[in-house]
Amino acid sequence: MNEYLLEMRGIVKQFGGVRALDGIDIKVRAGECVGLCGENGAGKSTLMKVLSGVYPHGTYDGDILWQGEPLRATSIRETEAAGIVIIHQELMLVPELSVTENLFLGNEIRLPGGRMDYDAMNRRAVELLAELNINDVNVVLPVKQYGGGHQQLIEIAKALNKNARLLILDEPSSSLTSSEIAILLDIIRSLKAKGVTCIYISHKLDEIEAICDTIVTIRDGRHIATTPMRDMSVERIIAQMVGREMNQLYPQRQHTPGNIVFEARHVTCRDPDNPRRKRVDDVSFTLRRGEILGIAGLVGAGRTELVSAVFGAYEGPFEAEVLLEGRPIDTSSPLKSIRAGLAMVPEDRKHHGIVPDLSVGQNMTLAVLHQFAHASRIDGEAELRTVNEEIARLKLKTASPFLPITSLSGGNQQKAVLAKMLLTRPKILILDEPTRGVDVGAKFEIYQLMLDLARQGMAIVMVSSELQEVLGISDRVLVIGEGRLRGDFVNDNLTQETLLTAAITH
Template sequence: MSGYLLEMKGIAKRFDGVPALDGIDLAIRPGECIGLCGENGAGKSTLMKVLSAVYPHGTWDGEILLDGQPLRAQSIRDTEDAGIIIIHQELMLVPELTVAENIFLGNEPTLPGGRLNYPAMNRRAEEILRELKLPDVNVVLPVKNYGGGHQQLIEIGKALNKKARLLILDEPSASLTAAEIEVLLEIIRDLKAKGVACVYISHKLEEVAAICDTIVVIRDGKHIATTPMQQMNVDRIIAQMCGREMNQLYPTLPHEIGEVVMEARHITCWDPDQPLRKKVDDVSFQLRRGEILGIAGLVGAGRTELVTAIYGAYEGAYEGEVWLEGQRVNTSTPLKSIDAGFALVPEDRKHHGIVRDLSVGENITLSVLERYSRLSRIDGNLEAREIGEQIKRLALKTASPGLPITALSGGNQQKAVLAKMLLTGPKVLILDEPTRGVDVGAKFEIYKLMLELAAQGISIIMVSSELAEVLGVSDRVLVMGEGKLRGDFVNQGLTQEMVLAAAIGQGNNHG
């Protein structure tokens, strides 16, 4: 026996003749956590879909061995029966069902006669949630009652209930707070101690370094290196991922900051579920031409609500005024905002950024289709030229503009959304978490693009949960806390400590 729980040998997978995986090897022992690292589009998710039989045996080349025996799974049910459980980046919960029903989905215990054994389900669900440090979650309430972080941990509860021998976590912490990430890492440590093997995919390399025993790096579908974590650090992982040293995570490009171009006055947003509660409370600020304005704050501070209200996309009641170039403008709907000169790249690209049924190219030109219309037809050649230019401009990795947008990695989907909004020719570009779920190389490209746009005189508002990112690219930083504007700092000598102190309502709020 090799001592390995699972081995993948020479895995190759093609889409429309284009290789996505080219001879990848991966081996994992019981109780080991492997960090699977690579840039967006490197093939990480494709490899895990092969392993979990999203792509069934026979649709790829190579061999998978479980306990030394060939695994020829035809469906996710087959791999789950073998103890291989994948937690996808997109949550697989049914919002209307209870927490317990979601945890047992497809594995429900029954009573004689076939009725569901709800008491047993609820008891076991409560045990699992205690393990997940979620004792305050009521297992008989619909899962939609809980936020993204709780839902991510409930998804992990589903995996625990299935008696996982190998747990695959694909970007598990993208929607978690710092405290929830600590809980997640503690859960993984407990699972490792019980002999459960894990494959951990995350662009947050500090987490990878904290939890993983071995680092496997793939690049452009090829296996680059397998190295014990003791011999690695974050910089070395980045160098292997990118094939180059990333000495500078944040590019620099001089850009002139001009006169005040936009003003938000007295923006107030009410919670759609609790109409007396304010999510944003009387916030006013100015934005200058060619300026990158970062908005920081703790989770729940009201940052996303503020920018979606300015753009006319906030789902609850809101009020306030938006002024552009000295004129009050109508931004009551996204379409009116685009006409006025605003563009928004939303936080949740899966639900609000892309149209899943359309191709890469169709997504890119969606916001300016009238530009290519000739009478009642679309000028396909003109549209194709524009799509080609945008793909080149944003270094968007796609085998063809005709591929479904969902076939692209998260970072490349984000670039397609950016391309779509830039085609509208905005004066003010709002980016809400522009690099969430995006790898180091693609982040650098997005920052570079932001600086180039600022140099062209476009004003940018960027909301980000990553303080290092806010400080790395912003000219000025607004800090929000509990719906209020708590600080407005010029980004010179500004530290993370100063921003956090302002976010929790302490310290000098202007700099």
């Protein structure tokens, strides 16, 4: 019997001129949970797509041994039949189909005669979700009725339904709340107890530390090390990932906020389906020139709704009075807000941030194309120059600005969305979860950029679920709970406990 469940040997994967994987070797023992770590663009997702048959045999070099036998899969179906199941970084659910239909897509239960057995599938769907402790989902409703966290859990339930021997989770936790993450980690522990092997990818290294037995680090498409977690620490994982010690996770703050430049008054958002219910209830706040204002609170507290309403992007009925430099401005739609000097990087990159059919560069200049228009022609050279400058400034990793944006790694797509908004040269920048899916090194760069912008006088609002990050970078912190303002703190010896207490106390 082979000691390893899986061996990948000398895997090379090229996309045109880009060598995403440059001869990677990894080995995985049966029953262990492997943390696959690396910076944005290191090749984690690509390696897992090779393994799971997304990239069929013949489109990469190298060998895969599965239970000691060569695996030369040409489709995901084949790898699933072999017991390899992947949960992708970007959700793959079909929004219009019901929860049950999504759970059984390609895997339907049929009656004799071939018709679908909806009763059996619905029953099994309820069971599967119950195993994940999800009891508030109606399985016959379309998936789009549910938020990101629930959709992620539905995706996990779908994978569990396939009886995996090896379960690959590519950043499963980025849209989960901390209680949902706790559920997820418990699920992985119980799968492990049942003998299921896991490969877990996450930029949240505390999760990796909590759950993984072995750490595999890769950098620039090459294998760096395979180390038992007991010999590792979060600091060492980071050092292996970035290739140097990082003794500081947050840059020094050295700016002083000036006068009040921005005010949002009486922001109220109503539930689109039930206008009597207020998701944000009469919240007002101010912002100073060069200030970074963190907005903390539990998921579902109304933080995203609050900032979306301020920017005119809230999808239901809302009211907000917004003043910039003492004058009321029209922020009733995102376009008007951008014209008035606001910019927002939304939480949901895939649906509101990127246009998947356009290139990296086209996505970046989308909001400022008029700047390059001369006599109804676009000055392509000027546009390209600007794009290249932004790519360099944000250290955005792409082989060319002409590649489709969807070919970028998750963290680099996030940088492209940030670039798009910065090009509008806003006075007020709103960032909703700006470092979701971003690696530690790139997080530092984004913080540095925020601090530089603040020093130049930009006022920044940052919604974040990571309290450490809120404390690491904000000058002031608002706490939102159940749609109301629960606290407004200057970030001076402020602690996570203070913020959490404010979030949950009425």
